[in-house]
Amino acid sequence: MKKISAKNTLIGMVLIPAMFSGAVLAQEAKTDQSSSTAATKPEAYGIDARGVVARNATGLCWRTSYWTPAMAIHECDPDLLKKPEVVAEAPAPAPVKTAPEKITFSADALFDFDSSKLKPNGVQSLNEFVTGIEGVKYDLIIAVGYADRIGSDEYNKALSLRRAESVKDHLVSRGIDPSRIFVDGKGESNPVTGNNCVGEKRSKALIECLAPDRRVEIEVAGTR
Numbered sequence: 001m002k003k004i005s006a007k008n009t010l011i012g013m014v015l016i017p018a019m020f021s022g023a024v025l026a027q028e029a030k031t032d033q034s035s036s037t038a039a040t041k042p043e044a045y046g047i048d049a050r051g052v053v054a055r056n057a058t059g060l061c062w063r064t065s066y067w068t069p070a071m072a073i074h075e076c077d078p079d080l081l082k083k084p085e086v087v088a089e090a091p092a093p094a095p096v097k098t099a100p101e102k103i104t105f106s107a108d109a110l111f112d113f114d115s116s117k118l119k120p121n122g123v124q125s126l127n128e129f130v131t132g133i134e135g136v137k138y139d140l141i142i143a144v145g146y147a148d149r150i151g152s153d154e155y156n157k158a159l160s161l162r163r164a165e166s167v168k169d170h171l172v173s174r175g176i177d178p179s180r181i182f183v184d185g186k187g188e189s190n191p192v193t194g195n196n197c198v199g200e201k202r203s204k205a206l207i208e209c210l211a212p213d214r215r216v217e218i219e220v221a222g223t224r
Contacts (some may be wrong), residue, residue: 044071103129107214108162116162118170126167128172138222141181143167148210149188150202161185167216
C-alpha cells in the first residue's frame with residue numbers, strides 16, 4: 001500500500017476548503033445576479049426565459065397576481081395609460097370685412113371759397129382721417145370733389161377735380177400709396193341742397209345756402 005506523505009496531506013487540507021469556498025462564492029454570485037435580474041422585471045406581468053413579457057396565443061400579455069391598473073405598461077395595456085392631451089392651436093381670426101365707409105368733408109372747411117389750396121384746418125381734418133384708417137387694409141380710397149351751381153359747369157367740374165387732387169396730394173404726403181387713391185371731380189352734379197336755395201346770381205346769402213353742395217367725399221373699403 002502506497003503511503004500518503006504528510007506533505008500531500010497538508011496540501012489537500014489547504015486546497016479542499018479553498019475549492020469549496022470558491023464554489024460557494026460562485027453560487028452566491030449567480031444567486032445575486034438572478035436576484036438583480038428578477039428585480040428589474042415588471043412584477044405585474046409574466047416574463048419568459050429571455051426576459052421578455054410573456055404573451056398568450058392571441059398576443060395578450062400574461063398578468064401576474066400582483067397586477068394592478070397602476071402597474072400597466074404601454075406595450076401591454078396602452079388603453080389604461082393616460083394619453084397626452086393634444087392642445088389644438090386656435091385658428092387665426094378671419095379678417096373682418098368692413099362696409100365701404102364714406103366721409104364727407106365740407107369744401108369750405110378744407111378750402112377757401114373758389115380755391116383748391118388746403119387751409120390749416122383742412123390739413124388737420126385730413127390728418128385725423130389718416131389716423132382713423134390706421135389698421136385698415138384698404139384696397140382703394142376714392143376722393144370725389146363737388147361744387148355748387150354758381151359758375152359754369154366746366155369751371156365747377158375743374159375746380160372740384162383740383163380740390164380732390166389736393167386731398168390726394170396731402171394723403172400721399174402722409175404715407176398713403178398714390179396708386180391706391182382714385183380722384184374725380186363731379187362739379188355741380190348731385191347737389192344735396194336740392195331746391196332749398198333760391199336765386200342764380202352770386203350773393204352772400206346764396207353762397208352760404210349752397211355751402212353743403214361744396215364738399216369732398218372720401219370713401220374707403222377694406223378689411224380690419
